[in-house]
Amino acid sequence: MIIFPVTLVVSFLRYTPLFDAAVSSLTPVMGLFGLPGEAALPLVLGNFLNLYAAIGAMLAMDLTVKQVFILALMLSFSHGLPVESAVCKRIGAGFWIVTGFRVALALAAGLLVNLLWRGGSEPASYGLVAPAQAEPEGFFEVAAAAFGAAFFGVVQISLIVLAVMFVIQILKDLGALGLFARMTKPLLKPLGISSRGSVTMAGGLVFGLAFGAGIILEQAREHDFSRREITLIALFLCACHAVIEDTLIFIPLGINVLPLLVIRLVTAVVLVALIAALWKETSATSKTPVVNKD
Known part of the structure; x- marks a missing residue:
């Protein structure tokens, strides 16, 4: 699992001069978001790898509740870009548009939460990862502290992931995706998406862009989505997907995850509805997008 090596390496490096130099150079930029310079690391890892790598890095850092929430929110919107943007490109949406x-x-x-939220200054509590009582000194103490943070990080994230996978498998077995798709149909019209896109939307919302790629690609091949419609679907799912997994895996960071889900969902609905209202269907956008048949 990627969390263990990432947490181990970051926990160890944060006591080295190299880490201090990197933090100092990034502090002015990250300060715009109310974050320390070291917070750039989970953002980079999350965007180029996945959320698990980002969380592994965060577990090795001393952050406030507000800083953890800001990072979690930013990463909820933007993570796993190479893989997930590639999925969007396969279904006909522009890679750079969705990215x-x-x-x-x-x-x-990140900017808005930093400006509007005045609370959350207390130190974040990372579940099973108890804060160190004193700064470790010497190679062996640092190595032991890094190993402990990595081990407990893997334990708690694994518990969450196992529970999430269990729930998702039950939903699959019960055929809940079809039921969820039928429930969402009335909500699609204001978003400029026809009812035939309900299964695609449901697949992305429940399983995510990466794990739900099979469902999304299959639906894109079967239905004659217009360029406009597939782009609106992709933008909505970019803002809000994998609502079960991408929400619950932040629980070990000790923050209230419900606001994360609400903010993502409201943002996706409002922005896509606005884009749909401004972007009218034309002969150019009504053409079926080219979907890779391989």
Whole structure:
């Protein structure tokens, strides 16, 4: 699992001069979001790898509740860009459109929360990862502290992931995806998406862009989505997908995860509805997008 090596390495490096130099150089930029310079590391790991790598890095850092929430929110909007943007490209949405959309959402969310939220200054409590009583000194103490943080980080995230996978498997066995798709159909019209996109939307919302890629690609091949419609679907799912997994895996960071879900869902609905209202269907956008048949 990626969390263990990432947490181990970051925990160890944060006591080295190299880490201090990197933090100092990034502090002015990260300060715009109310974050320390070291917070750039989980953002980079999350965007180029996945959320698990980002959380592994965060577990090795001393952050406040507000800082953890800001990072979690930014990463909720923008993570796993190489893989998830590639999925969007396969279904006919522009790679750079969805990537730019997600990065812009993350940056705007971080700036707004930092400006509007005055609380959350207390130190974050990382569940099973208890805060150190004293700074470790010497190689062996640092190594032991890093190993402990990595081990407990893996334990708690694994518990969450196992529970999430169990729930998702039950939903699959019960055929809940079809039921969820039928429930969401009335909500699609204001978003400029026809009812035939309900299964695609449901698949992305429940399973995510990466794990739900099979469902999303299959639906894109079967239905004659217009360029406009598939782009709106992709933008919505970029802002809000994998609502079970991507929400619950932040629980070990000791924050209230419900606001994360609400903010993502409201943002996706409002922005996509606005884009749909401004972007009218034309002969150019009504053409079926090219979907890779391989």
